[in-house]
Amino acid sequence: MNVLPLILYAAAGVAYAIHFARRQPQAGRVATTVLILAVLAHTFVIGMQTMEVGHVPFANPSRAVSTFVWLLALSYLYLEITTDERAMGVFIIPILIGLQTIPAISPGVEARDPILDSPWFWVHVSSLLFAYASLALAAVLGLTYIVQFKEIKKKHLGFFYTRLPSLQTLDVMNARAITVGWLFLTIGVVVGAVWTAQARAISPDDPNLQAMALNDPKILFAVFAWAVYSFAVVARRTMGWSGRRTARLSVFGFVIVLLNFLPISYFFTTSHTF
Amino acid sequence: MHLFLLGVSHRTAPVDLREKLDFSSRDLGAAVEALVTRSAAAESVVLSTCNRSEIYIASADAESAREEVVAFLSDYHQLPRDLFLPHLFAHSDMAAARHLFRVAAGLDSLVVGEPQILGQVKDAFQAAAERHCTGPLLSKTFHWAFGVGKRVRSETALGEGAVSVSFAAVALARKIFGRLEGRRVLVVGAGEISALTAQHLRSQGVAEIVITSRTAAHADALAAQVGGRTVPWAQMRTAIADADIVLTATGSQRPIISREDVKAVTGRRRAEPLFIIDVAVPRDVDPAVSEIEQVFLYNVDDLQGIVQDNLARRGAEIARAEAIVAEEVTRFTVWQRSRRAIPTVVALRQRFDDIRRAELQRLEARLAGLPPDARARVDEVTRLVVEKLLLEPTEQLKALPDEETQAAYTEAVNRLFRLGDGESAGAASPGPPSLEASARPPSREASARQGNPTDRPHEK
Numbered sequence: 124m125n126v127l128p129l130i131l132y133a134a135a136g137v138a139y140a141i142h143f144a145r146r147q148p149q150a151g152r153v154a155t156t157v158l159i160l161a162v163l164a165h166t167f168v169i170g171m172q173t174m175e176v177g178h179v180p181f182a183n184p185s186r187a188v189s190t191f192v193w194l195l196a197l198s199y200l201y202l203e204i205t206t207d208e209r210a211m212g213v214f215i216i217p218i219l220i221g222l223q224t225i226p227a228i229s230p231g232v233e234a235r236d237p238i239l240d241s242p243w244f245w246v247h248v249s250s251l252l253f254a255y256a257s258l259a260l261a262a263v264l265g266l267t268y269i270v271q272f273k274e275i276k277k278k279h280l281g282f283f284y285t286r287l288p289s290l291q292t293l294d295v296m297n298a299r300a301i302t303v304g305w306l307f308l309t310i311g312v313v314v315g316a317v318w319t320a321q322a323r324a325i326s327p328d329d330p331n332l333q334a335m336a337l338n339d340p341k342i343l344f345a346v347f348a349w350a351v352y353s354f355a356v357v358a359r360r361t362m363g364w365s366g367r368r369t370a371r372l373s374v375f376g377f378v379i380v381l382l383n384f385l386p387i388s389y390f391f392t393t394s395h396t397f
Numbered sequence: 398m399h400l401f402l403l404g405v406s407h408r409t410a411p412v413d414l415r416e417k418l419d420f421s422s423r424d425l426g427a428a429v430e431a432l433v434t435r436s437a438a439a440e441s442v443v444l445s446t447c448n449r450s451e452i453y454i455a456s457a458d459a460e461s462a463r464e465e466v467v468a469f470l471s472d473y474h475q476l477p478r479d480l481f482l483p484h485l486f487a488h489s490d491m492a493a494a495r496h497l498f499r500v501a502a503g504l505d506s507l508v509v510g511e512p513q514i515l516g517q518v519k520d521a522f523q524a525a526a527e528r529h530c531t532g533p534l535l536s537k538t539f540h541w542a543f544g545v546g547k548r549v550r551s552e553t554a555l556g557e558g559a560v561s562v563s564f565a566a567v568a569l570a571r572k573i574f575g576r577l578e579g580r581r582v583l584v585v586g587a588g589e590i591s592a593l594t595a596q597h598l599r600s601q602g603v604a605e606i607v608i609t610s611r612t613a614a615h616a617d618a619l620a621a622q623v624g625g626r627t628v629p630w631a632q633m634r635t636a637i638a639d640a641d642i643v644l645t646a647t648g649s650q651r652p653i654i655s656r657e658d659v660k661a662v663t664g665r666r667r668a669e670p671l672f673i674i675d676v677a678v679p680r681d682v683d684p685a686v687s688e689i690e691q692v693f694l695y696n697v698d699d700l701q702g703i704v705q706d707n708l709a710r711r712g713a714e715i716a717r718a719e720a721i722v723a724e725e726v727t728r729f730t731v732w733q734r735s736r737r738a739i740p741t742v743v744a745l746r747q748r749f750d751d752i753r754r755a756e757l758q759r760l761e762a763r764l765a766g767l768p769p770d771a772r773a774r775v776d777e778v779t780r781l782v783v784e785k786l787l788l789e790p791t792e793q794l795k796a797l798p799d800e801e802t803q804a805a806y807t808e809a810v811n812r813l814f815r816l817g818d819g820e821s822a823g824a825a826s827p828g829p830p831s832l833e834a835s836a837r838p839p840s841r842e843a844s845a846r847q848g849n850p851t852d853r854p855h856e857k
Contacts, residue, residue: 275572278699289575363668366691
């Protein structure tokens with residue numbers, strides 16, 4: 124079922140690429156329309172899965188990836204519609220396509236561990252997924268900032284210079300995305316910690332819960348990512364860190380998030396295996 | 398009806414002559430009206446900018462049109478005609494339309510692709526339309542030209558990229574800061590190029606322009622000109638701290654802004670970028686300043702380079718724009734040709750309607766007994782029959798592919814239906830064809846100019 128959104132994301136990707144290369148307004152409108160269709164199809168898929176398991180499907184890594192892709196697409200559409208700026212699409216859509224192939228190939232079976240039967244779980248996962256989506260946007264904005272910065276600084280006003288928005292716009296959007304991402308990352312991590320403590324009191328022998336400690340790679344990386352973004356937020360306010368430096372931080376931070384989200388979730392973690 | 402164009406442009410006439418033939422400083426509408434009143438031209442539009450003065454007219458007689466426009470130019474500007482005759486260029490029909498399309502597309506401009514010309518063409522047409530000096534031909538031609546201008550702008554990059562140093566600087570500032578509203582500008586040295594760039598920045602809505610110069614009087618003069626305030630030369634370095642954009646253009650032989658000067662106001666003290674535009678030769682700003690993270694330093698050569706790149710890019714787009722113009726001229730020609738069939742079509746309809754009326758007249762005695770609504774229906778039915786019979790031949794006649802075929806077909810239709818025969822009403826009773834009648838050419842232009850209803854469907 125995750126194949127249809129994937130196909131539509133791919134079609135939107137082609138349209139965004141054409142729009143970016145040729146700068147034709149019609150191609151841009153087509154791109155947005157196809158992306159909206161893709162998000163609607165994806166909403167339908169997630170809605171069906173929600174009805175099937177009784178909550179938004181994200182207790183299995185593949186389904187969490189699918190939900191993340193959906194949230195990222197929604198966040199991007201929000202950014203595009205509020206700023207009337209389509210240039211980012213060509214960078215965001217490949218992320219959507221790349222990640223959506225995972226649930227399209229292996230849909231995964233939603234876990235039904237009784238421990239997960241808690242509102243804390245819902246808040247924990249949805250905050251983190253939304254944080255990841257926002258941080259993914261920040262990373263793309265940061266990356267394009269670096270590209271645009273380089274062209275202007277080196278006085279090579281080339282392909283990207285004419286197509287990307289101004290440095291100021293990219294910087295402001297990047298700061299906003301980092302702040303929102305950091306806020307939800309904080310909520311997600313704090314709720315996770317509180318919920319672990321509560322669950323331990325109820326079922327002290329669960330191996331999953333015993334592994335919930337800083338030496339678990341998933342938790343370690345999450346805390347590390349949180350530290351990076353906290354620094355980005357604080358440095359902007361107090362140390363005048365903006366522009367290229369925060370742009371680099373947002374890319375670096377998202378590499379950690381992505382590592383944590385994919386390889387670590389699938390192969391290394393001892394906790395979070397429901 | 399023929400389209401005819403006479404004018405001077407930067408390609409044919411020096412600036413002093415263009416100034417003498419300029420209409421834009423005077424009442425354009427009055428000029429157009431004066432031309433239409435005194436000449437045989439049915440329609441007229443005058444396009445006058447600093448690079449061109451062009452008169453477009455629609456006239457039945459292309460031969461006398463030229464003479465009339467020349468006389469008008471001479472009288473209106475009170476110039477001896479020998480002064481401007483060698484510099485005039487003239488085009489008629491398709492060549493005139495092609496010229497207008499190229500002008501609207503920005504292809505004939507001094508700076509190819511410059512954006513103002515399309516608006517100026519629209520204004521010129523508007524001024525003439527307000528005085529009721531335009532008609533079907535010029536209206537169609539000019540609206541077609543607006544469409545060509547729009548197409549070229551949206552489908553090619555002909556108008557893209559700044560092509561002057563000061564515009565290039567403003568374009569860069571916009572890529573760094575986004576909107577320039579609320580930004581502060583420091584101008585160091587009050588030269589001509591500082592004035593020009595400051596004015597461009599002002600029109601972008603910058604919050605404040607601060608000017609400093611070694612000669613306080615120069616700074617005051619520039620401040621008055623662009624609407625800014627001045628600071629003493631000694632405070633130049635501290636003024637950098639408050640600025641987002643610094644423009645330097647002094648005559649100093651040595652750099653006046655060092656790396657340390659800028660370093661002192663950037664870093665932790667301010668996170669915002671600083672854009673320094675150094676248009677002075679020799680340079681005012683130490684090149685090492687650009688090593689500072691959030692500083693973007695451009696000197697006059699860098700900006701010149703951007704301008705050259707943009708000009709080259711526009712040059713590469715010319716062929717695409719010309720192709721669009723050529724395509725539109727072809728389409729326009731097809732429309733124009735379909736228009737040429739109109740007099741024949743009108744005459745044909747007239748002939749058929751005359752026959753219809755004559756027949757009804759002949760049956761008057763028998764129809765007299767019918768009630769009024771039945772008589773009205775008879776009238777309606779006969780009219781519809783005539784219209785339906787003529788619909789297909791009319792369309793076919795208009796869609797003929799080339800001029801020769803069209804001439805042959807028109808001639809055939811004229812001959813077959815004895816069009817142009819003054820006593821057409823008598824044709825109800827067929828008689829031997831009159832050689833005289835078929836030999837007489839139809840007066841095409843006369844009937845087209847009357848603005849027959851059949852004229853309208855072509856202005857789709």
